[in-house]
Amino acid sequence: APPNFFRKLTKFNFMASVKFFIKGKSNPTTIYVRLSGSNKILLRKSTSLLVNPEFFNRKKGTIKMTKVNEDLINLSTSLEALKIKIITSYNKEISRGVEINSSWLTNVIDVYFNRSKENKLDFVVNYAEDFIKRLPTKTNPKGGVGVSVATIKKYKTIRRKLRKYEVSRKVKLKLKDVNLNFREDYLKFLLVDERMSMNTAGRDIKFVKTICLDAKNNGIEVSSQLEAIKGFSVKVESIFLDFKEIDLIAKTKFSEEYLKDAKDWLVMGCYLGQRVSDLLVMRKENIIEKGKLKMIEVTQKKTKKKVNVLLHPKVIEILESRNWEFPKTFSNNLESSKTLFNKYIKEVAKEAGLVYRVNGGKVSKKTNRKEKGVYEKWELVTSHICRRSFASNYYATIPTPLLMNITGHSTEKDFLLYIGKSSSDYVENLAQYWGMKKKD
Structure with missing residues (x-):
């Protein structure tokens, strides 16, 4: 499809705008993308695509077609298609409450170019560490900001258990590996290896799912079975004084x-x-x-x-x-x-x-x-x-x-x-x- 076709499509979107830009004058130089949203989100990321500055229109953020060149036509087409990909992803995920941040934009670009780059936040323990660091400024269910010291302590304990699970199973667990098979094996680990109570194990699974759902909201790939993973609680012997x-x-x-x-x-x-x-x-x-x-x-x-x-x-x-x-x-x-x-x-x-x-x-x-x-x-x-x-x-x-x-x-x-x-x-x-x- 010709470049003009993609430009016409973007005119119908009022939620976000995408523009490409370059920083240097050296040949070749990297093309960057800037995303502006209706709620004033402003993100900048490298596309890793290169161009001769002579053939880039800095004002419009487009490729100059002053010279008939197959490489320039392909580059222009790729940029316009990437623009559509970013905007459609933005509209789809902003309506679902997904947090639009730097990680999200990087992931969209990588998916579009089919790059299999391994991010350290793709791993459960690493992401749990990042999640814990953000807890003091995270919006809580009551509409406020931050969580109690006890909640932070609980998540730190969950992270330690996950690391202990990795060591015992000799694996490095990715977020996308947290599926129904993992739930079954992790539950066995908690009940048999760690000798925890049923209620503690059921609660821990809920905490792990919460961490993974946060990763999903930040644009990181998780298992399609994540929603099916459930924690649980059981009735226990209640000891009290009458x-x-x-x-x-x-x-x-x-x-x-x-x-x-x-x-x-x-x-x-x-x-x-x-x-x-x-x-x-x-x-x-x-x-x-x-x-x-x-x-x-x-x-x-x-x-x-x-x-x-x-x-x-x-x-x-x-x-x-x-x-x-x-x-x-x-x-x-x-x-x-x-x-x-x-x-x-x-x-x-x-x-x-x-x-x-x-x-x-x-x-x-x-x-x-x-x-x-x-x-x-x-x-x-x-x-x-x-x-x-x-x-x-x-x-x-x-x-x-x-x-x-x-x-x-x-x-x-x-x-x-x-x-x-x-x-x-x-x-x-x-x-x-x-x-x-x-x-x-």
Whole structure:
């Protein structure tokens, strides 16, 4: 097709414009492309094509046809066809929300010229590294910018696992290799080699898919099976303290001050429903009053959400006995305090008589992995039991959205999984409400 044919086609596009240019005067010199979009995107890239500056119109960005030459005709045709390729790709992918950036334009040019150049970002571990670097400035699902420190830490862990997988399988994994076969083998690696729990493995697969989808949005080739890759979560044994057990712990007497403090934190935690990182930083100054109601104002560390939690009579009773001062923490460092709290509440639970055996999971000192089995209940008591006990004890008594607001769960699915409930449990609860079944 003659060059004029391609020029006429571009007149009908108002989304983007493409112009070619050269920089030097040496012969030959490289031809560059400049892409301008309706949202003021401006990208410049080398086409790797060469031309004698004498035959290039700098003002129009086209090849001068002052001399009948087959090479010049072919060069002009290639440039006009590349222009159409860039514009049509731009229009197609901008409507899908694909990020139009330097990598994207390079990929379009390489695809057009059928260049099989290997980019370091084609590899999963390399791209994961780049992805992590961009997280602090990345738009998050809430419309803001950046992610939490915990999220960055999770993705760094995912990158380490992917690298460990490559070493174990003696491969260098490309993004386009993340397909259904990879999912099956990676899941086997996580469950068998790394001895991880089903839920951790299912979550990790979701994170890997997120990284690959970001690569796809940046114009990097991924597997056609990527969308079919799914993470998962399974119902787990929910270990919590019921009201009788909490009351039993509250009534147990201790002579050591650190165990008295651990006991009171544990009991209050079961009625406040907060993560341990939010529980152990509570102070007298956080208590506010609204009429005759006393509540504690918490800005949750993980979600940054500010919540007001009504003080339960049991919490008030403990605080009144302490002149409204919270128990002492176990270290000036929060992480150390959490570790000691986990240790001490096991002692508290054991002394309170929680020595009967139940099904559950416990981290093995040998493997550092959680292993299922039958254990005395005090062995399974960790700081997580505070929030889980609150959610489990008040489920179907307090409206679920209100519970989620206090515990900080973002979805009902996550909340129900956290307390070990499923949709079938709604039938049981409804039967109780209607008087068709007595509560256990």
